[in-house]
Amino acid sequence: MLRRTLDRLYDAGFVLAALALVAIAVLVLVQVAGRVIDRSLIALGREPVGIAITSLSEMGGFLFVGAAFLALAGTLRAGGHVRVTMLTDSLPVPLARANSVPVLLGALGLCGFALYSAFVQARDSYTFEAVSFGMAKFPLWVPQAVMVAGLALLAVALIDGLVALLRGQTPAWRAAEAAKKGGTDGH
Incomplete structure (x- = not known):
């Protein structure tokens, strides 16, 4: 039951990340279509409609950050993060597993700090009602809260992998990497 819940949580992060990317594409498409329509109207000697999305680059940046952070946990589990495994791949399985525990603890520490x-940054932005600098004023705590959610999800995925290692199981990212190579992996 817990495994299914965690997998759904990681999948939800992927879905939200994908939706953020789709939103970026739609916003850019509307902006480009607006420019084409306005230029066409000008070429025909008519008044432009003025279809423009205020602060598009800022909104796109916020959505991109959201997509990147929300996809962290799912990407880790899918074996998509860049990892240097030359040392662990050359060690016997028990030593490789033992080496992975402090590495995961270090990653978890860094993730916890981030x-x-x-x-703290999102809380301060909310407390002091900080807004973006663009023409459209967005409350900064909203994209910052998405970052917090993505990092929290990554921390859960790291803990998930650490628990798997400590139980003698293969972490999801190792299984995914092994599947890509066409073999099995014991660590």
Whole structure:
């Protein structure tokens, strides 16, 4: 039951990340279509309609950050993060597993620090009602809260992998990497 819940949580992060990318594409498409329509009207000697999305680059940036952070956990589980495995691949399985535990603890520590920092920044932005600098004023705590959610999800995925290692199981990213290579992996 917990495994299914965690997998759905990671999948939800992927879906939200994909939706953020789709939103970027739609916004850019509307902006480009607006420019084409306006230029066509000008070429025909008519008044342009003025279809423009205020602060498009800022909105796109916020959506892109959301997509990147929300996809972190799912990408880790799918074996999509760049990892240097030359050492662990050359070690016997028990040593490779033992080496992976402190590495995961270090990754979890770094993720925890980033999570704490992002949370403090989002809380401060909310408390002081900070807004973006563009023409359209967006409350900064909203994209920052998405960063916090993505980092929290990554921390859960790291803990998930650490628990799997400590139980003698293969973490999801190792299984995914092994499947890509066409073999099995014991660590």
